[in-house]
Amino acid sequence: MKLSTALFLLFTTISTSAYAAHGLALGQQVLHPAGFQxxxxxxxxxxxxxxxxxxxxxxxxxxxxxxLKGDHEAGVGTLTLDTLTAKGQDEPFAMYGLIAEDMELAPDGLAVTFKINPKARFQNGDPVLAEDVAASFNTLTQDKAASPQYRFYWADVDRVETPSKRTVVFRFKKPNAELHMILGQLPVFSHKSYPKGLAAGANAIPIGSxxxxxxxxxxxxxxxxxRDKNYWAQNLPTRKGxxxxxxxxxxxxxxxxxxxxxxxxxxxxxxxxxxxxxxxxxxxxxxxxxxxxxxxxxxxxSTAGMQGFVMNLRRKPFDDIRIRQALMLSFDFESLNNRLFYGLYTRSNSFFTNSEMAATGKPEGRELAILNTARSNLPAAVFTKNVPEPPKTDAVLGIRPNLLKARALLEQAGYRYQNGVLVDKQGTPLAIEYLTYSKTFERVVAKWQRDLAKIGIRLNIRLADPAIYQQRLNRFDFDITTVVYGNSESPGNEQFSYFSCDAAKTNGSQNWAGVCDPAVETLLKRFENFRSRDELVAVARALDRTLRHQYIIIPNWYTNxxxxxxxxxxxxxxxxxxxxxxxxxxxxxxxxx
The missing domain is CATH 3.40.190.10 (Periplasmic binding protein-like II)
Structure with a gap:
């Protein structure tokens, strides 16, 4: 279904100023008025x-x-490169002009046009032109050496065109509610940066603005x-001060x-x-x-997202939901919070922790209607039971009651307790590895290690060099590790990198758990097309509920x-x-x- 002009106006407010487009906001009016300084x-x-x-x-x-390869220096990406637009941090999702001085979404929602500010200059003195924007996009999405996150993020772009020196048009494969917005986040570098591709410039600094x-x-x-004292954008509203x-x-x-x-x-x-x-x-x-x-x-x-111990569903025994539930039951957050964290943390409970997008209770209203579109691929519990919350440790009896529940689940999964060790039908002990590069987490997991031993599970803690750790993470070469699903106030295309089947099969993606589920695939498509903030919230709640019923992660903690x-x-x-x-x-x- 194509976006109508009226729907376009609901999604986006655009007005121009002397410098750039006034602003783009998703599902609401922009906060900063035309002419803001x-x-x-x-x-x-x-x-x-x-x-x-x-x-x-x-x-x-x-x-x-x-x-994709290597440990990246942090400042090159954040300090030397400008993007087409700059994000307003007082709004859920609003973008204001930076390199782009004018932005226009096509009435049918199938293209967005950016007109480049003629003042924009690279640090080598060259003007920023449409060919540079096109080269940046094509390099990040087509070069095999690039991190796959870019390809997933802008997957619905069909092609990029440059009808004039300072006009660039992105044409879409299909309408996508936020695609015109997130294209504004494109880091723009000179087309001269990587003439032979990223692999040939594996340690080369991009020419930025x-x-x-x-x-x-x-x-x-x-x-x-x-600091570049002649920085071209230093007096723009989005860079002033x-x-x-x-x-x-x-x-x-x-x-x-x-x-x-x-x-x-x-x-x-x-x-x-x-x-x-x-x-x-x-x-x-x-x-x-x-x-x-x-x-x-x-x-x-801000939305806290989800930090936790993610389990790699590509490997046994984590493909069994009962094993995952048992591991979640065995983690004693309350004792850790009291003894190690000085009571400063709250347990994370959602992939959108600390936000209105976290699912609660049983589904109803718009969220229920969205879940109904995937009902044939969802367990009945999604509709009949409250959304799972992290288990709590008994204040008097401690973790023991939860460990007994965990042992019962492990027995249902075919394991038996033998001479203090949990073994499968072939007599093989259940041993799993927790991978980390942080001594802090090594200390935290030690308590969990002792509790798992009480029900016969051997947890080995592997402390790896950060570079080795990242390589293993990119290859999904782990049993359990700590990750953060970072979510914003306006979740969208990044969810595909987290949870899609395509991402599950792509090294270097952020689908650490290996989620590949038909119901999730159906729900992910809803992030491409929504008509209001309320609908986006309902879509996020539906995805959150579905994932929490799958027990793919043992939630950690957060603070506001x-x-x-x-x-x-x-x-x-x-x-x-x-x-x-x-x-x-x-x-x-x-x-x-």
């Missing part, structure tokens, strides 16, 4: 200058941000960027101890702390004061707070965005006083 969560008069240093985990062995240039990269442990530091430096670390001691030694200007134990014990006011540092606790309203430490000389905008990442917001909007 800057976003509300920046200081438009922020001074330029100074140095900003951040710690980052791991390391890097490539400066090319697009390849962003606010910074890479100035130094040392031994995979340090990278440094210098942003990217203020003259120098941005990333220091990579392998171990949390190095990171913490580095902060205490004054090596970093800002750090987000995600480990409760460190937050509670590692940063005393006396130590921080020596380097003009202080702790801050910020609230945030950002715990951060930063130098008192750092200038911070007075207003925080509604939906934001703490580190990204500070990097893009803070300044040195």
């Amino acid at each position: 800057s976003f509300n969560y920046v200081n438009p008069n922020a001074p330029k200058g100074g140095t900003f240093t951040l710690p980052l985990p791991g390391g890097f062995d490539t400066l090319n941000p697009f390849t 962003g606010p910074y240039r890479l100035s130094k990269a040392e031994n995979g442990r340090l990278s440094e960027f210098q 942003m990217y203020n530091f003259d120098t941005v430096r990333f220091k990579y670390y392998k171990d949390d101890t190095v990171r913490i001691e580095g902060l205490k030694g004054g090596n970093y200007d800002f750090m987000q702390e995600n480990t409760a134990r460190h937050w509670a014990r590692s940063y005393t006011d006396k130590i921080l004061a020596k380097n003009n540092l202080s702790k801050h606790d910020w609230t945030q309203q 707070r950002y715990r951060v430490v930063y130098r008192d000389t750092l200038g911070i905008p007075a207003k925080q965005p509604k939906y934001y990442s703490a580190t990204d917001w500070i990097l893009s909007t803070a300044w040195q006083k």
Whole structure:
């Protein structure tokens, strides 16, 4: 069914200004009016200058941000490249002009046209032209060396055309509710960047048009960027008051101890702390004061997505839902939260945790109607029972009652308890491996390891080098590991990379669990076509409910707070965005006083 003009107006509000398209919003009006000067969560008069240093985990062995292989340096992709549009962080999904000064969705919903701002310049002095946009898109979606996430994300684009030097048209295979929006997120680099393909430029920096240039990269442990003082977009509404530091430096670390001691030694200007134990014990006011540092606790309203121990359904015994249920029952979150996390976390319960898109109770209304379209491929429990919630540990009896339930499920699956070990019909012990690169998670999983041993399951913990870990993750070479399904306020095409059959068979995709299910395939198509925010919420709830009934992940935890430490000389905008990442917001909007 083609989108009508009226439906187009419901999806998108567009008006032009002297610089670029005023804005595109999905399912509602844009927040920032025509002629706005800057976003509300920046200081438009922020001074330029100074140095900003951040710690980052791991390391890097490539400066090319697009390849599937290698550990990527973080700043090249985020600081040296501009996109067609920039996201507004006070709205669920709104995009405003950056490289594109004019954007127009065809009345039938089968094409979107971007007109390039004539001021846009690459860092080598060349103008940004339509051929560069086309080359960027084709490289990311067709080059075999590229990460497959791009191909899945823009899968419904049929072709890209360049009718004039500064006009680029994306034509769609079929209407897709958000495709014209997410194409605005395309990182644009010069067509001169990879003339022989990504594989030939495996360590090559793309020629970008962003606010910074890479100035130094040392031994995979340090990278440094210098602000482009002639940055072409610095006075656009979508860049005013942003990217203020003259120098941005990333220091990579392998171990949390190095990171913490580095902060205490004054090596970093800002750090987000995600480990409760460190937050509670590692940063005393006396130590921080020596380097003009202080702790801050910020609230945030963003969808938390889902962090958890994902099980690889491609492997036995995880293809048996009873095994997956038993493993979920055996994880004692409450004890971990009390003993290790200082009670700072809440259990994640949904792939859209902390949002209106999380399924609750039994399906009804619009969500039920959507589920009915896949009813023949769904178990009756999806319709007759409440959506599964993570099990809780008994306050008095502890994990024992849950372990007894888990043992019963394991017996139903054909296992028997023999001499303290769980064995299958052939007498083979049930042993599984948890793969991680983090010593923090190694410590957390140790409690689970002991509890599994009580019901005869041997859990081996494999601590791998970050590079080896990423290689194994890309090949789906694991039993269980920790992943994060990062979801936004407007979920869409990224769900295909998470849960589609095509992604399950593609190395490097984000379908870590190996989900390939006809009901899920039906529901994924609904993310392509929806007519309102209410319908999108219902679609997300339907998918969430379906996945939770499959028990593909053992939910971890989340917090609606950002715990951060930063130098008192750092200038911070007075207003925080509604939906934001703490580190990204500070990097893009803070300044040195």
